[in-house]
Amino acid sequence: MEKIAIVTDSLSDIPEDLVKTYRIFIVPLTINIDGVSYKDGVDITKEEFYGLLKEGKMPTTTQASPVEFMEVFKDLLKSYDYIIAIILSSKLSGTYQSAVIAKDMVDPKRIEVIDSRHYSLGNGMLVLQAAKMAVAGASKEEIVEKVYDLIPKIRYIMAFDSLDYLYRGGRLPKSQAFIGNILNIKPILMNDDGELKIVDKVRGQKKVIRWMIDYMKNTGVDFTDREVGLIHTDKEEFLNEIEAALRSELGITKFLRSRAGCGIGTHAGPAAVGVFFEEK
Amino acid sequence: MLKYLDGKTLKNMMIASSNYLFNNKVEVDRLNVFPVPDGDTGSNMAYTMQYAAKELEKSQDTIREVLDAISKGTLMGAKGNSGVILSQIFRGFSKRLRDTKKITPCDFAEGLKAGVEVAYKAVMRPVEGTILTVCRETAEEAEKICKQIENFEEFFTKIIEAAEKSLQNTPNLLPVLKEAGVVDSGGMGFVYVLKGMFEGFKGNKIESIEVLEGIVTNKQVVEDLRLLYCTEILVKTKKTYAEAILKEKFGKFGDSLVLVSDDDILKVHVHTNNPGLVLEEGLKIGELIKVKIDNMKIQHESLVSEERKPEKKYGVLVVVNGEGIKNLFSELGCDVIINGGQTMNPSTNDILEGIKKINAENILVFPNNKNIIMACEQAKALSNKKVEIIPTNNFNEAITAIVNIDTEKSLEENVARIKEILSNIKTIEVTYSIRDTQINGFEIKKGDVLGFINDSLESVGKDYNKVAQELIYKALDEDSSLVSIYYGEQVKKEKAEELKNSLSVDADVEIYFGGQPLYYYVISIE
Structure with missing residues (x-):
């Protein structure tokens, strides 16, 4: 059986325990705050980051570089036969570009780099699926096919208090x-083939929840046995309300809950929530 | 007149280029609108080049070693999208030329061509109007002219011209640049790389200057232009001055002050409206060696596209009354706000004049009072613009309607959507009676508090908070999720907060200062 390593970037927002359980390898982006650079999730924790954001700091991100991917790829190929890297939307970051350059320079035959056209848990859900399959012994072809099959099916609804961070x-x-x-x-924003799109606007949190539930009901999907992703930047209480409503109105019981990392936090700002699910 | 480059020259060129780009990175950052306008293109490219310069300091002077150091350094330092592309250009360049003994202009041209090929291949979806285009067109020109030109001086002059020409053309290839009125930032970074190399070739030592100002966003470019002239002087000073003193001498003339001194040579860079004063101050402390004054407005305007912005799709006119409410509508982006309401009806002409002021494809008019709808209709008939009257009875309806305008949709779709949304809004008004009367079976005394839901009298009392609370409970149903309370000019904020806190409802409750006369509260339930 070939050994397959699953690689992603730090904007996939996968809960830390699952990263460990499924042996997912994460290449961090760089977070810059007041002239200091931190490796996302390595040199700076989420708690520290959101603390700084609260103080009014205005961080920026820098894509992971080809060299950073090269190092990870080279290292992994010592103990794995094949690497599948699932990277956040190339429309939002050049990180995918860096990964492809690294692939070509390291060993193109043993590395597959996928432009997921997603971000945050949207990408995270793809990565988790791939990692679970790799652990279960699936072939690289099966995994890659499954990921491409899932890409158009993953939807998310995001709500923000302010879009200033996204614009900035x-x-x-x-x-x-x-x-x-x-x-x-x-x-209210949704993912539009790798980019963000404002789809509506409502007043008040209750109407946000109403909007999410109406959208999910309209898909016609029975969500009772599905796992639904929930994420927030610094807005836990609101996320709790959303979870309660999803439980009571849609009968959802399985949640993949996570707090967004520094990279997503930089661009979404402290007051953002999102619901992630597989439509169809 | 050098006809070829050796390793040592190439090394000096790259180091000069790195510093040159570093000194101009803020300008490049400012232009950054593509692919994501995060204002870091110049910084990232400069960082990438600096890494190469560092690598070069360690290398021997042979062409092979120098090129390997450039290739490795730019790759190691590749930061950001533009840095990555730059590293790929140098990767191709270095790979092609590393076995060359002496680099002729035609070799250099071939190197550029190889760099272009590698960079285009590395980029998933090459976009024209970027650094890729500037580099490619420069390489094409280089290839075309290299055979006729034997010395590098002329060669570089020509290819820099080509690069600048290509750069100026980028807005015609990439609409996002045209909209923003800028040339491509990565392309400009590449031009600086070439210019810096040329400086190094000519033997000019370029020192890196730490720019004092931070990264400036696009918006500030325009604001900065309150100071018109970018003024730089080079002074041979009679004695050395402490930096603090120099800062005081030159800082008062404007901003973006940069001071660099090297023994008795001082360089002053400042943005000012009085370049003459800067020169005079320079004369006081020494002898002027060099003076450079640029009008930044002309620089900026030459970048701004000539096309006039098209009219926007939707314009909004509202008739409202009350300080707080006017502010809310102005923050909502309404184009014209006309003062008016129950006791103060604006004329047809007032509304017509308002409509005239709006430069939009479609104009939505919100009368916000039954008595004003007619005047609006007349104004519409007299106007030759496309006007749609939304017959709102109250400003809260207009707020909800405006929030829901979808600028991507057609007027018809928007009107239909607004009508549907408005049919689900309940409006509570709490006011007082100005005389004794009888309505709906209620016995009313002058001064009594009256509560209406959708214009129907539903409650009479003495305490406006109690009447408001009663009607909110009455109007709420299971679909209601938002209660917006706008308190009038007679109501204190504390009273409104008291009302909010007295409510126990499964909905978001918000209070806003409306400042409307006559009505204690206007409350929107939706």
């Missing part, structure tokens, strides 16, 4: 204008 980091084009932080107006 350039992850939401200014052409997607939004009226701003008044009247408790909350924009």
Whole structure:
């Protein structure tokens, strides 16, 4: 049986315990705060990061470089036969580009790099699926096929108190204008083939929850046995309310809950939540 | 006149280039709008080049060693998207030329070509109008001219010209640049790399200057232009001055001050409206060696595309009353806010004048009062613009409607959506009676508090908070998830908070200062 290593980047927001359980290898992006650079999740914890964000710091991110991937790839190929790297949307970060360059320089025949067209737990769910299959002994072809099969099926609904962070980091084009932080107006965003798109705006948290549940009901999917991803940056109470509503209104019992890492936190800001699920 | 480059020259060129780019990185950062406008292109490219320079310091002077150091250094230092692309350009360049003994202009051209090939291959979806285009067109020009040109001086002058021409053309290839009125930042970084190499070739020592200001965003570029002239002087000073004194001497003329001194030579860079004063101050402390004054407005304007912005798709006019409410609408981005309400109806002409001021494809008008709808309709009939009246009775309806305008959808779709949403809003008004009367079977005394739900009198009392609370409970149903309370000019904030805290409902409750006359509260249930 071939040994397959699953690699991703630090913006996949997979809970730490699952990273360990499924032996997922994470290449961190760099977080820059006040001229100091930190490796996401390595040199700085989420708690430290959100503390700094609260103080009003304005972090930025830098994509993982080809060399950073080369080091990880070279190291893994000593003990694994094959590497599958599932990387966040190339439309939002050049990290995928770096991974591909590294692949070509290390050993293109033994490495597959996938542009997931997702981010945060959207990418995380793909990675987890791949990692579970690798542990169970699936072949690289089976894993890659499954990942590509899942990519168009994963949906997420995200709500923000403010889009300032997304605009500032350039992850939401200014052409997607939004009226701003008044009247408790909350924009609702979804993933649009690797980019963020404002799909609606509502006033108040209750209407956000209503919107999420209506959307999920309209898919016609029976979510009772499905695992649903939940994520927040620094908005735990709101996430609890969302979870309670999903339990009572959709009968969901299995949740993959995570707090977003520093990379996602940099671009989403402290007041963001998201619900992730497989549609269809 | 050098006809070929040796390892030592190439090394000096790269080190000079690294410093040159570093000194100009802020300018490059400012232009950064693609692929993500995070304002770090210049910094990332400079970082990448610095890494190469560091690697070069350790290397021998043979062409092979120098090129290997450049290739390795840029790769190790590759930071950000543009840094990665730059590293790929140098990777191709170095690989192609590492076995060359002496680099001629045609060799250099071939190296560039190889760099272009590697970079295009490395980028998943090459986009034209970026550093890739600038590098490619430069390489093409280099290939074309290299046979006729034997010395590098002329060769470099020509290829830098080509690079700049290509850079100026980037907005025509990449719409996002045109919209922002800038040239491509990565492309500009590449031009600086070439220029820096040329400086190094000419033997000019380029020192890196730590720029004092931080990274400046695009928006600030325009704001900065309150100071028009980028002024630089080089002074041979009579004696050495402490930095603090120099800062005081030159800092008062403007901002973005940069001071670099090397023995008795001082370089001053400042953005100012009075370049003359800077020169005079320079004369006071020594002899001027060099002066450079750029009008930044002209620099900036030449970058801004000439096309006028099209009209926006939706414009909004509202008729409202009350300080707080006006502020809310202005923050919502309404184009025209006309003062008016129950006792103060604006004229048809007022509304028509308002409509005239709006430069939009579609104009939505919210009368917010039954008595004003007619005037709006008349204004619409008199206007030659595309106007749609949404017959709102209260401003809270307009707030919800405006929040729900989807600028990507057609006017018809938006009107239909707004109408549907408005049908689900309940409006509570709490006011007082100005005389004794009888309505809906209620005996009313002058001064009594009256509570209406959707214009129907539902409660009469003495305490406006109690009446409001009663009606909120009455109006809420299982679909209601938001209660917005707008308190009027007669109500203190504490009273409104008291009302909010007295409610035990399964909905978000929000209070806002409306400042409307006559009505203690206008409450929106949706």
